[in-house]
Each structure stands twice: as structure tokens, then as C-alpha cells.
Amino acid sequence: MTDEVQDGVQAAALDAALLGGPRTLSLRDIAERSGMDLDLVRLYWRTLGLPHPDADDVAFTARDAEAVERAAGMLRDGHLGSRTMISLTRALGHTSDRLALWQVEALVEDVATRHGLDDPAARRAVLEELPQLAPVLEDQLLHSYRRHLASIAARYAVEFAAGGEAAGGTGADPAALPLARAVGFADMVSFTRRTAGLGSTDLSDFVQRFETAARDVVTQCGGRVVKTIGDAVLFVADDVRTGARVALELARVLGGDLDVERERGAGGLAEGARGVTPVRVGVVWGRVLSRFGDVFGPSVNVAARLTDIADPSTVLTDPQTARLLLDAPGLLLEPQPERELEGIGSFAPVRIRTA
Structure with a gap:
């Protein structure tokens, strides 16, 4: 097996492990499935900070479609406006990109140090381990996110129960931050x-x-x-x-x-x-x-x-x-x-x- 073929097989295996299946859908397919305007689907993907291919390029998985469908459902049900949806998506994209890069680089450094590998060899080793590591990293991310969300909710509850300045009351000045x-x-x-x-x-x-x-x-x-x-x-x-x-x-x-x-x-x-x-x-x-x-x-x-x-x-x-x-x-x-x-x-x- 040539290096090119081997790399292609590895990429497909990573897609299956990390994305939940093969790339079988285009942006246009996702728009039709979710009932969202194509431009809004394109904007959603762009604000995640990921490459946005042409409308008919087959680059997306069934899980990608499910994520867009959930966002579309929140819009249809009136839980949030399109501007807020884009802001929330941008927050996810910005934070996830930094988090994923931070964790992968830490893994590369760890593998290089523990096994005495040069940087390219360490990166290849991490690629091979990612399918096994991803579920653990995902579980830890969800646990951490829920704990932080609960912490913010508890802090808000305490502030507004106490009232006063810390609760954010702006008094008579509606223009105050x-x-x-x-x-x-x-x-x-x-x-x-x-x-x-x-x-x-x-x-x-x-x-x-x-x-x-x-x-x-x-x-x-x-x-x-x-x-x-x-x-x-x-x-x-x-x-x-x-x-x-x-x-x-x-x-x-x-x-x-x-x-x-x-x-x-x-x-x-x-x-x-x-x-x-x-x-x-x-x-x-x-x-x-x-x-x-x-x-x-x-x-x-x-x-x-x-x-x-x-x-x-x-x-x-x-x-x-x-x-x-x-x-x-x-x-x-x-x-x-x-x-x-x-x-x-x-x-x-x-x-x-x-x-």
C-alpha cells in the first residue's frame, strides 16, 4: 500500500471515528433536510470557523445535518433569534477550535517526550490514538461544560437574590453598563x-x-x-x-x-x-x-x-x-x-x- 493510499484510509477511518460516519451530504442537502435557507446554513457553518465548501460539494455527515436541524428547530420554535444563534455558534467554534488545538498539541508534546520521538513521528502517533482518546475527551468536555454552566447559574441566583450593585442593577441610569x-x-x-x-x-x-x-x-x-x-x-x-x-x-x-x-x-x-x-x-x-x-x-x-x-x-x-x-x-x-x-x-x- 502506497503512503498516499494509506493516508487516505487513515483519513476515512478518522472521519468514521470522530464524525460518526462518512461524508455523504452537501450544504444544499443539509438545507433541504433542515428547512433552513441555504445562505443561513452556509453562515452557520462559517461561524463554526470550519472550511465552507461549495453548496454541492459532498463534505458533511449525518451528524452535521442533525446539528443544523437542532439549530433550525430552536429558530422555528422561537427559542432564539437568528442573530443569537449565530453568536452562540461563533462561541462554539471559537472555543472548540482553541480547545481542540490545545489538547492535540499537549498530546503531541506528551508522546514526543515519553517516547523520544521527533515532532512528525509524534503527530502521527497521536493521529493513531485519537479514535480511542476522543470519547474520553468528549466526556470530560461535557462534564466540565455542565459544571461551569451550573456555576454561572448559581452565581446569578445568588446575585439577584442579594440585589444591589453586584446583581447588576443600574439604578436610575439606563445607559450604564x-x-x-x-x-x-x-x-x-x-x-x-x-x-x-x-x-x-x-x-x-x-x-x-x-x-x-x-x-x-x-x-x-x-x-x-x-x-x-x-x-x-x-x-x-x-x-x-x-x-x-x-x-x-x-x-x-x-x-x-x-x-x-x-x-x-x-x-x-x-x-x-x-x-x-x-x-x-x-x-x-x-x-x-x-x-x-x-x-x-x-x-x-x-x-x-x-x-x-x-x-x-x-x-x-x-x-x-x-x-x-x-x-x-x-x-x-x-x-x-x-x-x-x-x-x-x-x-x-x-x-x-x-x-
Whole structure:
């Protein structure tokens, strides 16, 4: 059997294992089966972030058709509008693409490390194992998703039972952003210098250790990670004191220093120091809009800009947030000299410290 034929057989086997069967349908077939307009079916597929072939190309499976039919049923029954359906589909596509790539690359790295394989050989080995791994990964994904959905529902129930600012009441101002939250950024110091020249394994390990440590701190202190951006983490908390506590703990836990030159001499990142690197932290209380798995609003911009002027392993806030923390036990608030923040203007930050 030639390599081309073997690759074709493997691709068909992967389709059967991962997609539930062969590709026997076109976009036009799916549109007819679901009763949806062809353009809407095409849009649905495009927002998943997957290749969208011509209308008559046979590229889809029976499971693809079932997914579109379920979405069409929700539209027909009035459970959601077409714009919302596309937004939900885009969320699935964006998140699933990142999740699948993250998991597959982690598997490749694991196989390469454990079996001493080069990258191409490791990728072929993972391809062979995917049919056995996929059901386990799928079950774990569904379990995690339901737990997170339940967590959000419980948080909303608590907020609205309590009422007040945290519940998102905007009072008399209908134009105000809906949610009152503490928003914080923690930005790694000298990321470029620290990672220059690292190989793929050490760079992956460095970033993973940072993300893991940051996520652990945020969740243990009662906050939530919105996203990580390589050398930075964005988090939110439902009350201002929790936000300050998260910020201080990030600055403390990630306050060690990595001697990259020494670690290179030791053949990689030193085990005891991995994932610990100084961060500059900004935290601000304000109203935000939560959309697309992200948060938006003036307070987000201010928190990000504060990391530009903070010293390593310190936490800065704005005067309005500082006033809300005046009576918080265990905190010291130190007004700082006025500074110019890009895009914001003249600004007098306040440093938050542990008493």
C-alpha cells in the first residue's frame, strides 16, 4: 500500500471515528433536510470557523445535518433569534477550535517526550490514538461544560437574590453598563527577555506554568479568569475586596524572579522556579459589559493601563476604587504621584498593600 493510499484510509477511518460516519451530504442537502435557507446554513457553518465548501460539494455527515436541524428547530420554535444563534455558534467554534488545538498539541508534546520521538513521528502517533482518546475527551468536555454552566447559574441566583450593585442593577441610569465588577490585569514583567532563545518545550512549559499559577491564585481567592494573553491574565471578581485580594495574591505568589541565564545552564527552566515570575497588577471597580466570553468597559482599560506604570510585584488602583477599600481590614492604601496614562490622561494611582 502506497503512503498516499494509506493516508487516505487513515483519513476515512478518522472521519468514521470522530464524525460518526462518512461524508455523504452537501450544504444544499443539509438545507433541504433542515428547512433552513441555504445562505443561513452556509453562515452557520462559517461561524463554526470550519472550511465552507461549495453548496454541492459532498463534505458533511449525518451528524452535521442533525446539528443544523437542532439549530433550525430552536429558530422555528422561537427559542432564539437568528442573530443569537449565530453568536452562540461563533462561541462554539471559537472555543472548540482553541480547545481542540490545545489538547492535540499537549498530546503531541506528551508522546514526543515519553517516547523520544521527533515532532512528525509524534503527530502521527497521536493521529493513531485519537479514535480511542476522543470519547474520553468528549466526556470530560461535557462534564466540565455542565459544571461551569451550573456555576454561572448559581452565581446569578445568588446575585439577584442579594440585589444591589453586584446583581447588576443600574439604578436610575439606563445607559450604564450592566454589571458592577472588580476587573484586574496581571502582566508578566520582561516576558520577551525572559523567553528569548527558549526552545519550544521550555517556552511551552514557561507559559503553561504562568497560566496555571495565575488561574490557581484567581480561583482560590474567589475571582474568575476571563482570559489569558500569553504574558498577561485578565480576571474579574464580584466585589471590590475580593478583587483587591486576588490582585495582592497574584503579586505575592508570582513575585519570585526567574534567572533565565542560570536555568539555561541547567538545561531548561529550574524546577523550583517554574511558573513564578514577577507581575505588575492593576485592579479597578466599575461597570462592565460581559459579551463573547470577555468583558468591556472603561474600568477594563484603566486596569490594563495601570500595569504599564506599576512596579514589579505591586498592585495599583484608581482613587475611586481606593475609596471603596478604605475600611477593608488588612489593607494599606498609598497615594502615588500623578502620572500620565496613555489614552486616559493625567491620573493619580493608589498602591494597595497588605497591612
